[in-house]
Amino acid sequence: MRIVTLIFAILIASISIVSGQGIGSPGTIKDDGKFAASTKQLNQFFRRFNGEESPTDGNVRYYPGDKDYHSTPLRNGFLKILFDNQTSSVNQDLKTQFSDSVLSPNYPKYLNFHREGWYSEVQAIFLYKGKRETATIILKIQPEGLGYEWVIDEVSFPPFKDIFNKPVGDSKDFLHPLSHELGFMNLRRAFQDSKRPESFTESSFKPDYLTLFLYEMKQNNLRYETVTDVKFHFFQIEGWYFEVQQFNRPGFNTGWLISNLVKLNPGDKETIQKYIYDQN
Amino acid sequence: MKNIMILFLGLFLATSASVLAQSETISPARKQAIDSLALEKVKDLSKYISIIGSKETQFSEANRVMDRAEELFSPGAEMGVSSINTNEIAYYKVRRYFERLMALNYDRVNITWYDIQYISDLERQPDGRYVGVVTVFQRFEGTSIETGMNYKDTTKKDITIYVEKKQTQIAGRTIEFWDVMLGDVRVTETSA
Numbered sequence: 001m002r003i004v005t006l007i008f009a010i011l012i013a014s015i016s017i018v019s020g021q022g023i024g025s026p027g028t029i030k031d032d033g034k035f036a037a038s039t040k041q042l043n044q045f046f047r048r049f050n051g052e053e054s055p056t057d058g059n060v061r062y063y064p065g066d067k068d069y070h071s072t073p074l075r076n077g078f079l080k081i082l083f084d085n086q087t088s089s090v091n092q093d094l095k096t097q098f099s100d101s102v103l104s105p106n107y108p109k110y111l112n113f114h115r116e117g118w119y120s121e122v123q124a125i126f127l128y129k130g131k132r133e134t135a136t137i138i139l140k141i142q143p144e145g146l147g148y149e150w151v152i153d154e155v156s157f158p159p160f161k162d163i164f165n166k167p168v169g170d171s172k173d174f175l176h177p178l179s180h181e182l183g184f185m186n187l188r189r190a191f192q193d194s195k196r197p198e199s200f201t202e203s204s205f206k207p208d209y210l211t212l213f214l215y216e217m218k219q220n221n222l223r224y225e226t227v228t229d230v231k232f233h234f235f236q237i238e239g240w241y242f243e244v245q246q247f248n249r250p251g252f253n254t255g256w257l258i259s260n261l262v263k264l265n266p267g268d269k270e271t272i273q274k275y276i277y278d279q280n
Numbered sequence: 281m282k283n284i285m286i287l288f289l290g291l292f293l294a295t296s297a298s299v300l301a302q303s304e305t306i307s308p309a310r311k312q313a314i315d316s317l318a319l320e321k322v323k324d325l326s327k328y329i330s331i332i333g334s335k336e337t338q339f340s341e342a343n344r345v346m347d348r349a350e351e352l353f354s355p356g357a358e359m360g361v362s363s364i365n366t367n368e369i370a371y372y373k374v375r376r377y378f379e380r381l382m383a384l385n386y387d388r389v390n391i392t393w394y395d396i397q398y399i400s401d402l403e404r405q406p407d408g409r410y411v412g413v414v415t416v417f418q419r420f421e422g423t424s425i426e427t428g429m430n431y432k433d434t435t436k437k438d439i440t441i442y443v444e445k446k447q448t449q450i451a452g453r454t455i456e457f458w459d460v461m462l463g464d465v466r467v468t469e470t471s472a
Binding site for chain 2: 028029030032035040041043044047057058061063113126132144145146147148218225226227228229248249250254
């Protein structure tokens with residue numbers, strides 16, 4: 001019993017030593033507040049947006065039952081610093097409307113890491129047939145096994161854009177409606193004579209660029225090089241869309257911040273998603 | 281003494297290991313204990329980086345420290361490095377990163393760390409292990425006497441941590457405990 005008490009005493013002592021020391025002691029540099037103010041991880045963006053951490057340095061994590069957990073004044077303060085206030089064109093009136101909606105006393109809104117309605121857009125460079133090309137990759141979180149994983153939802157790749165260009169109207173080739181009576185011997189028009197075999201597909205045909213992308217990779221025609229940019233798109237707050245990007249610059253308004261905010265009218269969400277996914 | 285404390289910390293985590301394995305969330309108290317263990321590892325890494333980068337460290341000693349530093353990481357971990365001048369990321373295996381640090385052509389190197397750090401929530405992976413990210417800030421200063429060149433930068437280091445349940449034998453009994461390993465590290469030059 002005494003040993004258990006001793007272990008706990010040492011454990012508690014060790015924890016307090018850790019939190020008091022900082023990373024690099026001795027010779028630690030004191031932060032002038034810039035790094036504390038910076039939204040250093042997207043995780044911190046979630047915490048601040050929801051009001052789940054202490055306001056100064058974020059070292060105290062608030063949990064359900066804590067006095068300040070999800071507190072409106074705390075969230076109001078955080079929301080002000082979660083916008084890119086230096087370069088973004090989002091006007092103050094729109095920000096206020098957004099804050100009012102998020103902090104509504106009757107129906108406050110929160111972000112949820114595990115829920116659908118947000119995803120990442122990644123710019124990555126690949127070597128494709130000897131040439132450097134940038135691909136836009138859309139990733140989202142999904143449950144898998146005992147936890148969660150990021151998965152590739154879609155890819156947009158400029159070299160694929162012109163491969164499928166289905167003609168319309170009179171210029172479109174076709175298989176006549178009695179082709180079946182000849183055992184489809186005229187399939188040669190689609191697969192041998194035509195340079196645009198996609199002309200012979202159904203009206204709703206849409207190329208699956210991700211499958212094509214993976215196929216080219218398996219054929220060793222595509223080689224990954226590096227990531228150049230990451231941003232996040234959020235549709236979780238009902239009636240609103242916003243974009244989060246990382247700002248690496250001097251000052252206090254840095255890190256992961258809202259760079260774009262749109263109040264959604266009917267149909268806007270689909271239009272924005274179509275634009276982001278870029279599958280046309 | 282420090283190793284004993286880490287062992288005690290591990291044993292403390294072991295007492296609630298079975299509960300953790302079954303639940304999807306980690307209690308705040310347990311999370312704090314895991315955070316402390318993770319910070320210990322990150323502090324070890326920062327200490328090793330300072331020793332490897334120092335010009336006063338002999339070659340054989342630097343190699344020994346590199347071995348110790350490598351042991352903090354899970355196999356295959358990489359450092360992804362970018363500067364303000366380019367948005368492209370260069371990738372190095374951990375060992376290669378340390379070797380490049382050791383080979384920097386300065387007469388005097390001073391590596392210090394800011395007193396601020398940020399530890400993310402822990403998320404569970406498909407394989408049941410937990411993953412988190414610790415963010416720290418490093419100040420580098422290199423001086424070359426011959427050229428009079430003085431290079432300074434501040435980098436943000438986002439360090440992956442894997443939290444995993446392991447087993448050990450103590451006095452013939454199998455004890456389960458939670459261990460922390462470091463993973464990929466993203467190194468970003470900041471404008472600070």
